[in-house]
Amino acid sequence: EVSVTSMTTREVLATRVTEALNNLFPDEESPDPQLTAATRPEFGDYQSNAALSLAKKKKMNPLQVAEEIAKHTKTDDICEQPQVAPPGFVNFTLKKEYVALLLQKMLADPQRLGIAPREKKQRVLVDFSSPNIAKEMHVGHLRSTIIGDCICRVLEFLGHDVLRINHVGDWGTQFGMLIAYLKQVKPDALIGSTTTSLGDLVEFYKAAKKKFDEDSEFQETARREVVALQAGDESSVRAWSFLCEQSRKEFQQIYDMLDVKLTERGESFYNEWLGEVCKELEDSGVAVRDEGALCIFVGGHTGRQGKAQPLIVRKSDGGFNYATTDMAAIRYRVKEDKADRILYITDAGQALHFSQVFEAAKRMGYAKPETKLEHVPFGLVQSEGGKKFKTRQGETVKLKDLLQEAVRRAEEDFRNRLQAEGREESEEYIKRVAHVIGIGAVKYADLKNNRTSNYQFSYTKMLSLQGNTAPYMLYAFARIQGIYRKGDIDLNQGHQAENVQFILDDPTELSLAKMLLQLEEMLFLLERDLKPNILCDYMFELSQRFNQFYENCPVLKAETVDLRTSRLALCKLTANTLALCLHLLGIPTLERI
Ligand code: ARG
Secondary structure (H helix, E strand, O other): OOOOOOOOHHHHHHHHHHHHHHHHOOOOOOOOOOEEEOOOHHHOOEEEOHHHHHHHHHOOOHHHHHHHHHHHOOOOOOEOOOEEEOOOEEEEOEOHHHHHHHHHHHHOOOOOOOOOOOOOOOEEEEEOOOOEOOOOOOHHHHHHHHHHHHHHHHHHHOOOEEEEEEOOEOOOOHHHHHHHHHHHHOHHHHHOOOOOOOOOHHHHHHHHHHHHHHOHHHHHHHHHHHHHHHOOOHHHHHHHHHHHHHHHHHHHHHHHHHOOOOEEOOHHHHHHHHHHHHHHHHHOOOOEEEOOEEEEOOOOOEOOOOOEOOEEEEOOOOOOOHHHHHHHHHHHHHHOOOOOEEEEEEEHHHHHHHHHHHHHHHHHOOOOOOOEEEEEEEOOEEEOOOOEOOOOOOOOOOHHHHHHHHHHHHHHHHHHHHHHHOOOOOHHHHHHHHHHHHHHHHHHHHHOOOOOOOEEEOHHHHOOOOOOOHHHHHHHHHHHHHHHHHHOOOOOOHHHHHOOOOOOOOHHHHHHHHHHHOHHHHHHHHHHHOOOHHHHHHHHHHHHHHHHHHHHOOOOOOOOHHHHHHHHHHHHHHHHHHHHHHHHHOOOOOOOO
C-alpha cells in the first residue's frame, strides 16, 4: 500500500537502503546509503552508490554487492524493481502511482505546495547589505542585498527564525573628518534643523577627504573629533547622528525599490563592548601583544614579508577596528540573539577576514562548537566585456540610477510590445509591469549566476524575453496561469484537489511531474549551500519541461474529462511552483506581461 510521509522521497529511499545494508552487513556501524538524485536520466530518478565503497572495504565484487542491495531493499510500494548498473550503482525509478499521489498532496496545499516547515527550527542571523555611512552604496552592496534577501526568504519559508541584520559601517576614524567638515560647511545641521540636506553624500565625502588630504590643520581637527565622538561629546554625537540619518534615508530608497526588509544594527551598536572584548581576548591568551598592537594569530596566514599575518583587534594607537567589532558582534549574536547559524554575505575579498574572525571566535568561546559561522562570498559585478563597472564618464554607477534605468527600459519594451500586439493596458498597470520586470530583471540576473563567479551586467540580456531571465519566467508564469484559467475549473479548494487523479501516461507528463516533485529537495539543497542559482536553474528546467508537455499533450482539448482535469492540474501546479520560486527570489508575479 502506497502512503505519503513527511520525509522527502530521497529520505524515504535512504532509510530503505539503510535497512537493507543493516541486514546485509550487520557488523557495519551506521552504513551510509549514499543516496543521491540520479546523475543520468537512464539511471532512473535516484541512485545509491553504497555498493562501491562497501565492496572495496570488504574486498567483494561491487556488482554483486549492488545486486544484493537491490534485492534486499524494500521499495515495491514506491519504486519499480531497482536496477543495477556497472560498476555497482543501484538505480531507482519512482512508480507513476506514487508520483501521482505526491502531486495530489502538493495540489491540495497551494500555499506551501506540500512542503512542511522544518521541525528543527534554527535561529539564523543573516548579516547582509551592510553599506557604509556617507559612502556610496555600490554594486557590491547591491549583490549582498539581493543574495541576502533571497537566502532569508528561503530560510523563512522553511520555517527558520531569521534575523535580517544590516551591519552598516557607521563607526570608525573616517567620522572625524566628516564631522569636522560638517561643522564647517553646515553648522545649521547641528542645531537640529531638520530641513538641512547634504545633497549628494558621496560628493560630501569626497570634499571632506580632499580637505583632509590637503590641510594639516584640518587633519588635527578631524583627529580631535574622533576622540570627542568616542568620548560622547554632545555636538559631535549630534553631527554623527545627522550624517547617519542622511545616509539612512538614501539607503532606504534603495531598499524600498527592491522591497527588502532589514534591521539596522551598525558597527556603533557594539561600541560599548569593544574594550571588554579586547580584555577577554587578552586575559584568555587568545590575543597577544605584538609591536604594541593586540593580535590574534589564527591559521597559517602569512603576509607580504612571509611574516605571520594576525588578526589585529586593537591597533598600537589603542584604536579599535573592523575586526574588533566583528568579534563583539559574534559574542552578542550567540549570547543575546541565540543564533545557531550566522551568515555573512559579502564579496569574496573578505574571505580571509572572516576565516580569521570565525576561528578566533571559536577559540575564545564566543561561538559555541555547534554554532555555524559561514561566510557566503560572491564575485564582482562587471560591465559587458568584463571591465570595471563604471558610467561612460568613468564615474561609479549610482544604484538608484542603475535600478531606475532598468525600470525605464522595461517600460519601453512593454509599451513596444503592447503596440505591436495591438493591446491596451492602463497607465497604472504599465507602471507596475515596468517596475516588476525592471527590478526583477536586475535581481534575477544576479541570482542566476553561481554567486562565487563574477557576473557581467547587461540590461539587454537581463531584460530579454528569451533565455533564463526574469521576463521569461514572469511570462511563463502568466501564460501557464492563463491556460489553467481558460480551463474554468477550480482546483484551489483542498477537497477538490485531493480528488484529482493524475494521469501520467505521456513521457512529457511524467517528466514534468517529477520535476515538480523536486521542489522540496531543491530548497533543502539551497538551505544548505546558500546558492540561489539552483533555484533559477530549477525554474528554467521546469519551464522547459512544461513546454515539452504542452507541445505534446492537448490540455483544453484533451480526449477525456479526467485527462483534461489532470493536465489542467499540472498547469496549476507548474504555475504555483513558479510563483513560489519567484517569490523566494523577491520577484512578484504579474497576470499579463
Ligand atoms: N560594511 C562592510 C563593507 O562595506 C560590510 C560589512 C559586512 N559585515 C560584517 N559583519 N563585517 O565592506
